[in-house]
Amino acid sequence: MRPISLSILAILLAVASPHAKPPTFSEHVSSIIYNNCTSCHRNGEIGPMPLTNYSEIAAYADMIKHVTETQYMPPWKPDYNYSQHIGARTLTKTEINTIANWVNAGFPQGDIALEASMPEFPTGSVLGTPDLVLTMAEPFTIRGDNEDQYQVFVIPTHLTEDREVEAVEFRPGNSRIVHHALIGADITGTARQRDLETPEYGYESFGAFGAPTAVVLPGYTPGAKPSIYPKGVGHILPKNSDLLIQVHYAPWPLAESDQSSINIFFKKEPIEREVGFISFAPLTTDGKTLSRIFRVLLGEERHGGTPVEKIRINDIFIIPKDRVKTFHTTLFINRDISLLSIYPHMHLLGKSWEIYATDPQGNRTNLIRIEDWDFNWQGNYTFTQYQKITAGSQIHAITTYDNTTNNPLNPNSPPRQSTWGEKTTDEMLLAVMEYIPYRPGDENIALTVGRGGEISIDFNGNGQKDFADFLLFVQNFGLTRSDASYQRHFDLNGDGHINFTDFIIFANQFSAG
Amino acid sequence: MHKMITKIFWIVVALLLSSGSGLCTPYKIYIFMGETCPISRHYTLTLKELHAQYASEKLEFTGIFPNRLSTPATIAAFKEKYALPFTCIGDATHTWVNRLGATITPEVVVADTSHTAIYRGRIDNTFASLGKRRRVITEHDLADVLNALKNEKTPAFRQTRAIGCIITSGQKTKQE
Structure with missing residues (x-):
């Protein structure tokens, strides 16, 4: 106990003393930046300004202080105090204060011998040797007109049998312009046909894939590590399927090109529980789904039918002009399931999300809250451990849309009424959750990042x-x-x-x- | 002492310039930019368009690069890559930053014939805040000023808030 009390005393003294030495780059700041920022902020990656040594970091000192204090960086949209997801890119209050104090003190470098070592950033796969590598057939050149571009590429898998998938790793070809990617598989040939109908490689689709998907695989956001499905759990990539990747290219003033690829790792042991999907979706009031995409997303084709008894939405999915509109959607769950992840999705009018479950006894489980929705930072959020949802539970989603001129992202000026659709000016209300049938003990299993094992x-x-x-x-x-x-x-x-x-x-x- | 000399230098420069024929001295459009600042990069397209539309003997564009790591080589590379059609100069010592009161890249300062700022701030309202890119641009602040000047009108001084990368100031020596 003694060393602990002494160190507490030392901390108290350091805090209380007005003559405390200001933090230095080498001793205090370098480890924060190198471990939280540099994976994206280095040459060739999406982070625009490299932050790889004292000079580069000092040159942006005031900006770094500002973006960390306002929590604009590192980018992490879910409320970290509401629910926990793996790979959270957040700084602690202490880290943020350390940076601020260092900048206020004139960002001294300090003793270079104390500088933190740079983490090793993998140049190839972070998971090992993939079982299957699928690469875009040709480079795709963006328009370079400062607009976002969302292009779907169709890559045949040539699989002769269904394969069980343990992990999927998207490898951007040009990390400067690839902002994020969604990955799915089509067995209907619809996407292939759409590609044929456009002169360029792939086809443009803003909202999602623009084709029905037999399976949706984990996507890519910069700085995120690929997740590995736990033992006995995974996806099935159907034979003869086409892999679909929807790549979001960030606004860019030059016509650069990209040729990305996907590493797929197959299961070493058989899958006992295939990952299924349930999703919020704004069904029409007569209870019919809007398209076949949802029938797949709603898990009708797995585990003997969907665990969703019914969906209820409090209003027709129309967002009138000049209005801030909130919808309350409820999923009624009819059997015990374990949730792995959640992927909220709305477009440019979208403002906020709150999703939580209540069991029949009234106990509440928070799943995700995003106060400041940003279409460009959408992603698949894996829970730190399985979230057990018991039979008879309800999962609630409260979603707000801002269709006024106060929303700078409003695609219409003046605002116009919006409803469901795939275009930039349309809206969506989707929160796709990965689930498996519950087994006793699931709640004790942590879902780790990377090939961590037990x-x-x-x-x-x-x-x-x-x-x-x-x-x-x-x-x-x-x-x-x-x-x-x-x-x-x-x-x-x-x-x-x-x-x-x-x-x-x-x-x-x-x-x- | 050094500051005082710098100040006197600029006063002398200003006096010399303003004592000449005001009509011959063009309006200056100073654009503070950063080679690695993404919003500066974003605006290269708009700036090229504005230059093509408004640059003349009376409206002269100059890019100023205040990042302390800027070198003639990094500035030349940026100018070439984004095909900027105007003169670009370095300002690692922040002479221009202090003189014109810039705090952000990209930020523009338009100065009139007597070298007084008549506009300082954003190019337009594309960015509502960091990461919030307006899908429909509704305010074209710099174009409005340039349009007035082109039509021989001198607008009253206006200031707007530029969104971009904060210019780091107040740096001390590397070793404390």
Whole structure:
């Protein structure tokens, strides 16, 4: 106990003392920037200004202070205090303050011997050798007119049998312009036909793939790591299917080109539970779905039918001009399921999301909240552990749209009424969730990033989960990636922060026997 | 002392320039830009269009690069890559930044024949804030000023808030 009390005293003194030395780049700031910013902010990646050494970082010191204080960077849209998802790109209050104090002090460099080492950024696959690599048949050249471009590319898989998928890794060909990518598979030939009907490679589609998808695979956002499905769980990529990738190219003033590829890793062991989908969707009031896409998204074709008993929406999906409109959509779940991830999707009028589940006893589980929806930062958010939804639960989505002139992204000026559709001026209300049928013990399984394997809380390696491990965990509680004494194996969900979320995982693992 | 000399230098320059024939001195459109600033990059298209439409003997465009890492080579590379049709100069010591009061890249300062700023701020309202790109641009601030000047009207001083990368100022020496 003694060293702990001494260190607390030292911290208190450091905080209280008006003569405390300002933070320096080498000792305090370099590890924050290198571990949270540099994976995107280096040459050839999407982050525009390289942040790879003192000079480059000092040159943007005031800007870095501003974007971290306003939490514009690192980009992470979900409310981190509402629910936890893996790979969260967030800084702690302490880290943000450290940067601010360093800039206010005139951003001193300090002793270069104390500078943090640069993490190793993989140049190839982060997962290993893929079983199948599918590459765009030819480079695609963007218009270079400062407008966003959303292009769907159709890549035949040539699979002669259904294959079970463990992980999908999108590899941008030109990281400067590829902003994000959605990945799916089509078995109807619709997308292939659409590609033939356009003169250019691929076809333009803003809202989604513009074709029915047999399966939707995890997509890509810059800075995110590909997720691996847990043991016995995965997707099935159908034989003869065409892989569809919808690539969002960021606004760019030059006509650059891109040729991206996708690494696919097949399961080493058989899938026991295939990943299915359920989704919010604004059904028409007579209860009919809007298109076949939803029948697939709603999971009718897996696990003997969808676990969604019915969907209810409080109003017809029309967003009148000059109005801020909120919809309340409810899914009624008829059996026990475990949720893996959630992918909210709306367009430019979209303003906010809140999604939570209530069980028959009235207990609430928060799933995701996004206060400041940004179409360009949409993504698939994997929960830090399976979210059990019991039979008889309801999942609620509260979605708000701003169709006034106060919304700078409003595609119409003056505003015009909007409803469901795939065009930029249309709207959507979709939150696709990956699920599997529930099995006892699911709630104790953490969903990790990367090829991490099973989580272990046997920190001292004595072969037992015991009180000594608990003490070790407590001693490391509160540390973040930028702390010198941070050790990855205490950060059970791998989000860079050893906090309450990890404690819940620890407690579950501990009580799991 | 150094600051004082700089100040006197600029006063002398201003006096010399303004004592000449005002009519011969063009309006100056100074555009503060950063080679690695994405919003500066974004506006290269608009600036080329505005230059094509308005540049003349009386309306002279100059790009100013205030990033402390800017070099003649990085500026030349940016000018070439985005085909900027106007003179681009470096300002790593922030002489122009301080003189014209720029704080952001991209930010424009339009100065009249007596070298007084008549407009300072954004090029247009494309960006409502960082990352919020307006789909329909409704305010063309710089074009409005240039249009007035082209039509021999001198608009009253106006200032708008530029959205972009903050110009880092107040740097100390590397070793503290």
